[in-house]
Amino acid sequence: MTTTFELPRTETPPEPKKTGSFTIIAWSGDLDKIWPTLILATTAAASGRPTSIFFTFWGLFALVRNDRGITGTSWMQKMLAFMNRGGIANVKLSKMHFAGMGKAMMMSLAKKYNVASPQELLELAQDAGVRLIPCQMTMDMMGLKREDLIAGIEEPVGAATVIALAEGDTTLFI
């Protein structure tokens, strides 16, 4: 049996409501926050909105290459990278991580229900033209170099660029 859903009846297609820019400041490096950030960003781009994500503080570690290992030059930066391994594949749950067991279960649920992983979404975001922008100050402080970060991202910038991006229609801090 076929059910037909009611469509809005208009003579001409309605004008697009909002096509202004969509900016997310990705501060958290938690899997359960980076994930919705990437879901919203890919969907905003798919909806025709110029979309940017500014990766700062813990969030910047999601842009580190998965194979990068220990980053930084000083012992403190290296210790930090050891405790907080960079790479989208290495992000942790904010709760119930249980040394990786919780995350493994979450990823297995995602696979079972055909939910795209953060890694896939990051690639889809790049493909859809989402601007991925690293924070210069975080890079300096955490000892992350341009070659530690994935390819296809923008040049590192500072807060003033983010304030300019935030003149757009939607700005989220996640």
Place this chain on the structure above:
Amino acid sequence: MSVTVTRTLDLKGLSCPLPIVKTAKALRELAAGEAVEVLATDPGSVKDFAAWSHTTGNELLESTQDGAVYRFVIRKK
């Protein structure tokens, strides 16, 4: 007025946001006025495709359900 469906996207089994993201990606390769048929099983996609077509201006010509499969016909703006 007749609409020619240029291609069919089988997005059955995929969860949010993939049905929308993959449809938008496929539409990039279509010319304005061409239509695509989308098959999905995500129940949220019924409202999502209506909202997305409203946002983008791509016209949702059909939104139907056959069993567990939702069918959408979208014409590119």
